[in-house]
Amino acid sequence: MIQIICPFCGKRDHSEFSYGGDGEITYPALDANEESWHDAVFLRENIYGRQIETWQHIHGCRSWLLVDRDTKTHEIFSVKLAHLDWHILLEKNR
Amino acid sequence: MTRFSAWNVIKNGFTGQSGWSRQWRDPEPKSHYDIVIVGGGLHGLATAYYLAKNFKLTNIAVLEKGWIGGGNAGRNTTIIRSNYMLKGNREFYEKSLKLWENLSHELNYNVMFSQRSHIGLYHTANALDAASRRYNIMRQTGSDAEIWSRSDLEKKIPHLNYAHDARFPIHGALVQKRAGTARHDAVAWGYARAADKLGVDIIQQCEVIGIKRNARKITQIETSRGSIQADKIAFAVAGNTSRLWQMAELGNLPIESHNLQAFVTEPIKPLLDQVVVFGVAGAHFYISQSDKGGMVFGGDIDWYKSYAQRGNLPIVQDVAECALSVMPCLGRVKLLRHWSGVVDMSMDGSFFICKTPLDNLYLNAGWNYGGFKASPASGWYFADLIANDRPDEIIKNHDLDRFRRGHHIDERGAGADPKLHG
Ligand SMILES: Cc1cc2nc3c(=O)[nH]c(=O)nc-3n(C[C@H](O)[C@H](O)[C@H](O)COP(=O)(O)OP(=O)(O)OC[C@H]3O[C@@H](n4cnc5c(N)ncnc54)[C@H](O)[C@@H]3O)c2cc1C
Ligand SMILES: [Zn+2]
Numbered sequence: 001m002i003q004i005i006c007p008f009c010g011k012r013d014h015s016e017f018s019y020g021g022d023g024e025i026t027y028p029a030l031d032a033n034e035e036s037w038h039d040a041v042f043l044r045e046n047i048y049g050r051q052i053e054t055w056q057h058i059h060g061c062r063s064w065l066l067v068d069r070d071t072k073t074h075e076i077f078s079v080k081l082a083h084l085d086w087h088i089l090l091e092k093n094r
Numbered sequence: 095m096t097r098f099s100a101w102n103v104i105k106n107g108f109t110g111q112s113g114w115s116r117q118w119r120d121p122e123p124k125s126h127y128d129i130v131i132v133g134g135g136l137h138g139l140a141t142a143y144y145l146a147k148n149f150k151l152t153n154i155a156v157l158e159k160g161w162i163g164g165g166n167a168g169r170n171t172t173i174i175r176s177n178y179m180l181k182g183n184r185e186f187y188e189k190s191l192k193l194w195e196n197l198s199h200e201l202n203y204n205v206m207f208s209q210r211s212h213i214g215l216y217h218t219a220n221a222l223d224a225a226s227r228r229y230n231i232m233r234q235t236g237s238d239a240e241i242w243s244r245s246d247l248e249k250k251i252p253h254l255n256y257a258h259d260a261r262f263p264i265h266g267a268l269v270q271k272r273a274g275t276a277r278h279d280a281v282a283w284g285y286a287r288a289a290d291k292l293g294v295d296i297i298q299q300c301e302v303i304g305i306k307r308n309a310r311k312i313t314q315i316e317t318s319r320g321s322i323q324a325d326k327i328a329f330a331v332a333g334n335t336s337r338l339w340q341m342a343e344l345g346n347l348p349i350e351s352h353n354l355q356a357f358v359t360e361p362i363k364p365l366l367d368q369v370v371v372f373g374v375a376g377a378h379f380y381i382s383q384s385d386k387g388g389m390v391f392g393g394d395i396d397w398y399k400s401y402a403q404r405g406n407l408p409i410v411q412d413v414a415e416c417a418l419s420v421m422p423c424l425g426r427v428k429l430l431r432h433w434s435g436v437v438d439m440s441m442d443g444s445f446f447i448c449k450t451p452l453d454n455l456y457l458n459a460g461w462n463y464g465g466f467k468a469s470p471a472s473g474w475y476f477a478d479l480i481a482n483d484r485p486d487e488i489i490k491n492h493d494l495d496r497f498r499r500g501h502h503i504d505e506r507g508a509g510a511d512p513k514l515h516g
Contacts, residue, residue, distance in 0.1 A: 001405050002398075015408040019398040019513070034498075037312050041344035041510050042497040043439050046336035055398075071351070071401050 001071075005079050007090060008061040010065045021080070022052030047071060054082055095291055098202055117283060118290035119240035123297050123319050127155045127303060128325035130315060130482060132302050132338060134158025135167040137276075137458050137465065138278045138330035139285035141480070142294045143201075149481040152293035154263035155324075156286075163282030166332050166465065171356050171392045173369050173380060174467040175212040176206075176237055176275035178470045179228050180503050183444060184235050190471030191237075191272060197470060203284030204278045206385065211253065211368040212273030213242070215420070217262040219372070225268040232270070240269040253365060253423050275369060275382050281469060305342040311454045312342065328456040328480055333401065333436025335459040341393020344451060348441040348497060349460055350512040353396040355405035357413060357432040359424070360389030372420045378516055379416030388430060391417060395437065395463070397513055405434035437462060443515030444503035447476050448493035450483060456480050457494070459505060462515050 002014040007054040022044065045051075050070050057063050064082035069075065081087040096102055106113045129145060131138045134156050135419045145151045156162075157294065157504035174194055178185040189389050198204050225241065243266050248256055256264060268500050286296050297319070304316030315322045322441040329338050333351045344422060365383055372379040381391035396406050417424050440446065440460035445468065450457050458476045485493070491501050497510075508514035 014398075014406070014409075015411075019511075021399075021511070038498055039346070042348045044336070044341075044348065044350050044512075045346050046134075046350050046399070048337050048351075051399070053399070071399050074400065074402055074404075074406075 002074050002076070003054060004065070004067060004076060006057050006063070006065065007081055008063060008080065009057060012057070012060060015057075016057060016059040017055040017065075018058040020056060023054045024051040042056055050077065052066065095287065098204075102408060104373050110494065117287045118296055122293045123155060123157075123300060123317065123322055124295070125322060126323045127295070127301045127322065128153040129326045129328065130154070131156045131320060131330060131336075132315075133165075133329045133331035134162035134286075134296065134298065135330060135332055136163045136282055136285065136469035137161075137332070137461075137476065138294070138328075139282060139289060141328060141330060141476045142290040142296075142473075143285045143292070144473045144477035144509055145481060146289055146292035146294055148477060151481060154293075155295040155297055155322070156289070157300045157302060157315075158296070158298045159318070161298050161432050162296060163279055166435040166437065166461075167282045168279055169433055170278055170466040171380060171382070172275040172278050172466055173212065173273075174207070174276060175270050175369075176467070177212065177228060177232060177239065177268070178505060179231050180444075180505055181501055182488060182491050183505065184231065186471050186475070187467065188235070189474065189488070190468055191305070193470035193474065194276065194467075195272070196494045197276075197284070198282070201284035202287045203280060203287060205280045205284050208274045208278040210382070211273040212372045213336070213368050214268040215254075215264055215370065215372050215398050216393050217265050217266060217374045220266065222266045223289065226494040229268055240271065242267045242269050246340070251366070251368060251370065253421055254370065255422050258454075262377075266477060273369065277385075278466060284435055285473070296444070302338065305338075307342060307383075307452065311452055312463070324454075326456065326480055327366070327456065328476065330458040330476070331439050332459065332461060332465065335438050336351050341454065342452070344378050344471070347459075347480050348494065350439050351400050351436050352398070352401040352439050352513060353402060353405050353434045354392065354437045354463055355396070355409055355413070355432055355434045356390070357410075358384070358388040358390050358430050359427045360430050362389070362427060363387065365423075366421075366447045370420065372416060372442065373516075377412075377416050377419070379413060381417070381418060389424065390429060393512060394516055395432075395439070398504050402438050402465065403434055403436055405432065439512035439515060441512060442499060442502040442504040443506055443508065444492060445472070446492055446494055447472065447479060447489050449479070449483075450494070
């Protein structure tokens with residue numbers, strides 16, 4: 001079982017979470033050309049190895065997380081809050 | 095290679111089974127081929143066979159990093175059907191089913207194709223209306239389809255859950271009688287043996303580890319067994335497509351690799367004569383019984399991207415819950431094995447058989463959960479594309495550029511999220 005350490009709730013089975021997808025896609029500006037939207041929406045690097053991806057703690061605190069995970073082994077290296085400003089706040093108050 | 099025939103079976107019965115020869119050669123790779131196919135799964139092997147058979151091209155190698163049929167070819171739940179609805183898919187899968195119907199004869203190898211009916215259960219009147227639309231399209235385009243009521247089902251498949259207080263009571267079913275199952279290993283071996291007989295080199299334990307190219311063409315393939323040059327190169331590597339694509343420095347693809355698990359129970363006496371599919375409100379489950387008696391079944395993918403070929407426990411639980419809600423009588427049957435394969439999920443749930451940005455590279459990928467049934471037609475049309483350097487009319491929209499044109503081939507209408515195309 002993959003376990004994810006949620007910054008709020010602690011270590012939980014991944015069945016509590018919902019998978020978002022690639023966490024490093026940067027969407028183009030709304031008025032960007034069709035080609036850059038095509039690439040962002042339809043193309044994937046489909047990484048063999050470590051990748052940053054989003055998961056939501058849907059049966060917990062409902063936060064969106066950025067997870068650094070290996071697609072070959074399922075090993076997780078780090079978990080952060082997806083909303084960067086929150087992450088910084090959390091670090092400060094530690 | 096000895097032909098299989100009644101006569102040879104009888105003769106060998108009298109001579110201590112000593113007259114059989116090996117099924118295909120084990121050649122050393124040559125330094126040059128007209129065509130190199132990467133991937134010794136069903137699609138690679140079928141492509142080699144039809145290139146040799148239909149186009150008399152025989153200076154061909156199939157390169158397989160492990161053993162043939164060791165990928166998804168030997169890991170699937172073997173369901174064969176043609177109940178696809180959208181243009182392109184409809185004709186393609188119907189062609190595939192027709193090829194299945196004669197495949198054992200064609201290959202002189204018993205692939206144990208069993209047209210035992212595919213039963214898609216429906217649980218509301220509205221869902222059955224949607225199924226009727228599919229039924230009509232199938233009937234109007236030369237296929238078979240039937241709508242069965244709940245009482246038809248009760249007579250023909252007695253062990254399903256017909257309780258009125260079931261969470262999703264059964265309302266009816268869309269049935270394709272020509273659909274069924276086949277023995278997956280036999281299909282890989284049958285195509286390999288028949289292709290080898292026509293002169294194709296099937297090279298196992300030969301991994302492609304590097305690709306050299308110029309702006310327009312692949313010039314050399316580096317393998318674990320030396321360098322190989324080829325006039326044309328074809329990728330048929332299912333879940334590993336992105337890795338090969340990036341080896342050729344071609345960037346990103348509309349494909350994600352995911353885990354799909356399958357399960358088999360201990361063998362039991364004959365219980366289920368058909369393939370039964372259950373899918374409602376997020377549940378997804380399909381089941382049949384193998385000739386050995388094992389109940390073979392599966393459900394959804396694991397939902398997160400993976401190359402691990404190793405599944406996870408939440409899906410085991412989901413699938414077990416589905417099993418019990420459709421066939422409560424399975425409650426005390428023991429699970430024997432479960433395993434996983436890396437499936438190449440595409441952005442609209444449909445496949446790619448197409449040309450690529452390089453002149454001498456051809457792509458076969460994006461099979462989602464459903465590439466087993468597709469194997470014969472996939473080999474047929476991919477061979478045609480490679481030989482003639484243009485796609486057949488039927489698959490002309492199954493190219494990588496279709497999303498640019500807004501031409502999604504999305505049977506489920508699930509949108510551009512690969513994990514949703516079950
Ligand atoms: C659990 C499960 C259940 C399924 N159930 C069904 C079903 O019921 N019905 C259905 O129609 N479909 C089903 N499918 C889908 C079907 O099995 C696949 O779509 C189909 O087998 C893919 O084509 P293939 O056989 O060519 O792939 P594979 O058998 O995976 O062949 C690809 C080959 O490429 C090789 N390869 C990869 N990289 C390299 C390299 N660098 N060099 C050399 N060789 C390489 C691999 O080793 C592999 O043997 C299922 C799949 C899974 C995993
Ligand atoms: Zn949480």
